[in-house]
Structures are given as C-alpha cells and as structure tokens.
Amino acid sequence: MSGVIDVSRKVPPKLTLAQRLYLPEILRGMSVTVRHLARNLANMKRLPTILYPEQKRGYSERFRGKHILKTREDGSLKCVACYMCQQACPAECITIVAGEHPKIAYEKYPVVFDIDMLRCVFCGFCVDACPKDAIWMTRNDQMAFFTREDAVFSIDRLRETKEEIAEHGYGYRPYYPGDGTTPPSDASLLPVIPGTGERDRLREEGVKLPDRDLGAGPLNAPSQAQKAS
Ligand code: SF4
Numbered sequence: 001m002s003g004v005i006d007v008s009r010k011v012p013p014k015l016t017l018a019q020r021l022y023l024p025e026i027l028r029g030m031s032v033t034v035r036h037l038a039r040n041l042a043n044m045k046r047l048p049t050i051l052y053p054e055q056k057r058g059y060s061e062r063f064r065g066k067h068i069l070k071t072r073e074d075g076s077l078k079c080v081a082c083y084m085c086q087q088a089c090p091a092e093c094i095t096i097v098a099g100e101h102p103k104i105a106y107e108k109y110p111v112v113f114d115i116d117m118l119r120c121v122f123c124g125f126c127v128d129a130c131p132k133d134a135i136w137m138t139r140n141d142q143m144a145f146f147t148r149e150d151a152v153f154s155i156d157r158l159r160e161t162k163e164e165i166a167e168h169g170y171g172y173r174p175y176y177p178g179d180g181t182t183p184p185s186d187a188s189l190l191p192v193i194p195g196t197g198e199r200d201r202l203r204e205e206g207v208k209l210p211d212r213d214l215g216a217g218p219l220n221a222p223s224q225a226q227k228a229s
C-alpha cells in the first residue's frame with residue numbers, strides 16, 4: 001500500500017568488530033570531547049558560556065527581577081496601601097494589610113506587604129498598576145530558597161536599599177527611559193498609531209506618519225465593512 005512504510009522486516013545493521021569491542025568507540029567519543037575542550041581553552045573569549053557567578057550577564061534596563069518598595073525622603077514607604085497592585089496581580093501573590101498612617105496626609109501605609117516570589121510570574125503588572133510609583137523592579141534575579149517561607153518577601157526584604165541597587169540596578173519601572181521618576185519630557189510627541197480615518201487628515205496637517213498603507217499586515221487588513229461591500 002502506498003504511503004505505508006513496512007518496518008517489520010528492518011533489522012538493525014550488524015555491528016562491526018570495533019563497535020562490539022566498545023573501546024574504540026569510547027575513545028572516538030572522548031576525542032571529540034577533548035577536541036572541543038582544547039578549542040574552547042584556546043578561545044576563552046569566544047565561549048558561549050559564562051563563568052557564573054564570577055561573571056554575570058548584563059540585563060536590559062527593563063528586566064523584571066526582584067521588586068523593591070520605594071521610599072520617601074523621610075525613609076517611609078511611598079506605598080499608601082491602596083491594593084491596586086494586589087488587584088492587578090494575575091498570580092495573586094501580593095498580600096497587603098493596611099494601617100492608618102500617623103501623618104494624615106498619607107492616610108494609609110502597609111503594615112504587611114508580602115510578595116510570594118515562588119508564585120510571582122514577574123509580569124510587572126504591579127508596577128504598572130501603582131498610582132504612587134511605589135513599587136519598582138530591579139535586575140536582581142538571584143533568588144534561591146531552601147524553604148517555602150523563605151520565598152515570601154516581606155517589607156524588610158522589599159524596601160529599597162542602596163546596596164541592592166548598586167549591585168543589580170533598577171529594572172522595570174515607570175517612565176522609562178530616564179530615572180524612573182519623571183515622565184519623558186516629550187511624552188506628548190511620542191508617535192501614536194492613528195485609526196485609518198485619521199491618517200489622511202494628520203498627513204494634511206503635516207504630521208509625519210509611517211506609511212502603513214502598503215504591504216500586508218494586520219493594520220492593512222480590510223475591515224468588516226469593506227469585506228461586506
Ligand atoms: S510581577 Fe506580576 S505576578 Fe509578580 S507580584 Fe507583580 S503583578 Fe504579581
């Protein structure tokens with residue numbers, strides 16, 4: 001029957017004497033290993049691997065690593081325990097208990113702020129959700145735990161420290177690029193992708209837009225109305 005391969009009569013090829021002795025094959029395999037070892041030792045700089053932990057990879061400034069809770073100048077947490085990050089967290093790994101702040105201007109502060117790092121998926125939604133820019137992420141990916149309790153970071157391990165930032169640097173944070181505290185001055189000039197009907201009008205007004213009218217792509221797909229006509 002066409003299309004069916006009969007494998008029932010196939011027998012593995014007979015091993016040669018050298019293969020049955022094993023030793024020549026082992027030596028052949030070892031020679032490949034030694035050849036690669038010698039080549040890598042001669043070209044250490046071109047090695048695809050790094051000597052961790054002495055060497056570390058440089059991560060993007062948008063890297064989503066361990067979180068930090070930002071502080072005000074007086075050292076208190078910027079967090080006002082509004083629960084927005086807890087609500088936004090898809091992994092439900094943030095636990096907050098709010099307390100009344102002695103300063104009436106701040107109203108609330110987190111008595112408990114825990115993040116379960118074993119449940120966290122490092123999506124950064126908590127950073128996006130925070131109205132006070134009180135929670136940022138760092139490029140610190142060194143999180144190893146011996147117990148489950150160890151993986152639950154409370155305020156004392158989340159509070160920003162100069163040492164941690166000096167060692168790892170800031171990662172995902174509001175208002176990038178920049179120091180994370182100020183929106184880009186030209187935010188209003190950032191390019192937007194206008195709807196189809198607006199492009200001609202904007203071009204007439206002298207706004208330079210990328211030419212998206214040509215070529216295939218989801219932006220150029222015909223609308224439902226166009227398809228129906
Ligand atoms: S990074 Fe994502 S999963 Fe982790 S605490 Fe923030 S919102 Fe939750």
Ligand code: SF4
Nearest residue numbers: 079080082083085130
């Ligand atoms: S969203 Fe920001 S201010 Fe609100 S509880 Fe989370 S960290 Fe605190």
